[in-house]
Amino acid sequence: MNPTATWLRAGLLALAALQTLVSVWQYVFPRSFYDDFPTVSLDPPYNEHLLSDVGGLGLALTAMLFFAAGVMERRVVLSALTGYVIYAGTHFLFHVRHFDHFSLRDAIGVGTGLGLEWALALVLLYVAWRHHRAAV
Known part of the structure; x- marks a missing residue:
């Protein structure tokens, strides 16, 4: 090197x-x-700093996913999807443990939406891994 x-x-x-x-x-x-x-x-209870930091991290992840989709290079695709799987999984797990003040409809909607997002990310990671493994 x-x-x-x-x-x-x-x-x-x-x-x-x-x-x-x-x-x-x-x-x-x-x-x-x-x-x-x-x-x-x-920081005050409404934490603009926290929200803008999380938004910035989300934009960084977005940029990684767009870049991966553009270059379609094995390592870039796998690393972007791995990061997204971790993000989507931790986000989903947080919400399904904190439905105390949600209506049943809202809990089902949030849980289902975030669960599907995580599942899609996992499927895409698996497909990318298989695709790139077969190309080697």
Whole structure:
């Protein structure tokens, strides 16, 4: 591997490690993150910062999916879909555990919609894996 690729890989791994630490903390222990991460608990109940950050992450995922669809390169497609499967799965799991204040109709609608989104992502990941495996 050439020196530029080595530095690029090291940088990608460093960013991934930092993002993993923060993301796991946010997802697994959200109350701890809110209470213990400096300045987060200072935000008001309506948290524009949180919503704009999540929206930005969604736009990043969107860009990855569009790029994957454009280039149709095996690794790009598989990595974009893997990221989307994780996002859609964690989003679905959160909602199905928090239907306390939902009407039955809303709970069924949200649960079904998010479940179908996750299922579609899983099917696409499987199809992409099989397609690219057969092409090798």
